[in-house]
Amino acid sequence: MxxxxxxxxxxxxxxxxxxxxxxxxxxxxxxxxxxxxxxxxxxxxxxxxxxxxxxxxxxxxxxxxxxxxxxxxxxxxxxxxxxxMVLLNTAAPVDSDEIGDKFSSTYLLQSAGHMMQDVATMQAGAHKARKKLATFTLETEVRFEDPSALHAFADEVAQTIARLAMKYHQPENAHARPYQFHLFSHPTIKKQDHEKRNESGPRH
The missing domain is CATH 1.10.10.10 (Winged helix-like DNA-binding domain superfamily/Winged helix DNA-binding domain)
Incomplete structure (x- = not known):
């Protein structure tokens, strides 16, 4: 199972x-x-x-x-x-101007949806082949004093990831396995809202 x-x-x-x-x-x-x-x-x-x-x-x-x-x-x-989890791709494409906004919640949801579809497809293939799918997940919580601190943090993270990507990326290696990295950020849901969602939401 x-x-x-x-x-x-x-x-x-x-x-x-x-x-x-x-x-x-x-x-x-x-x-x-x-x-x-x-x-x-x-x-x-x-x-x-x-x-x-x-x-x-x-x-x-x-x-x-x-x-x-x-x-x-x-x-x-x-x-x-x-x-x-049900994820049906029935929504209209997001406007290109909105896609360009890295702080857009609509863009986050669309990117997260695409990631879930890709991982689910590969997970099904790995399950049939009786193999494990190698993935990496990192979660943390950061409290920001104001929106400008969030923007500064996002810029610094982007620069750090770009530096690491340049360091480890092997574009000329035909045997190298490409990986996609997604970084999503959203406000932490309030505890009472989280409990209410779990009580009212379907188990399946």
């Missing part, structure tokens, strides 16, 4: 977003059978089987094992991921 799955197509998103199917995915963080799920969710087995088939068809549920019980075979299934 993967820790997270990024959903990028409307068919899979539609298959998952049904309220009952989200409850099924929640229960299937641990393997279970259709009969076991029907008891947990207090619903008819036939209705449950229909939703399970749709989830499995869209690779949101996978077969773990089959157990023989008398004349019947019981299928044990589980969710393919512990959490799901």
């Amino acid at each position: 993967k820790a997270q799955n990024l959903i990028q197509d409307t068919q899979t998103a539609a298959a998952m977003m049904h309220p009952l199917r989200m409850r099924i995915l929640e229960q299937l963080r641990e393997p279970n059978s259709a009969a076991g799920l029907a008891r947990l969710l207090d619903m008819p087995r036939q209705q449950l089987n229909y939703h399970l088939r749709e989830l499995e068809k869209n690779e949101l549920v996978e077969l773990v094992e089959e157990k023989r019980k008398g004349n019947c075979t019981e299928r044990i299934v589980r969710a393919t991921s512990r959490s799901y």
Whole structure:
């Protein structure tokens, strides 16, 4: 089971977003059978089987094992991921003038979205190849006295990254693996807003 799955197509998103199917995915963080799920969710087995088939068809549920019980075979299934994130690229392109603004939140969101799509594609390939995808993540928090301090910090970071890129970049090496580096910054969300989002937001 993967820790997270990024959903990028409307068919899979539609298959998952049904309220009952989200409850099924929640229960299937641990393997279970259709009969076991029907008891947990207090619903008819036939209705449950229909939703399970749709989830499995869209690779949101996978077969773990089959157990023989008398004349019947019981299928044990589980969710393919512990959490799901939906990212559908339906927005219009951002205006070029706005893209040129490194302090634009719209530009940040578009860049972050492209990064998520690229990483999700490579992660799926690495998962199928049974390999790990080498990535690097750095998080920190800085308190700035005023916007001018933020701008000065951003300029200094940009200069430092440019210097490091020049030092380590090997453009003539055909065997060198290119990496993209993204630096995003946004105000820290207030603690009460973060707790409220976690309480009201869907788990899947």
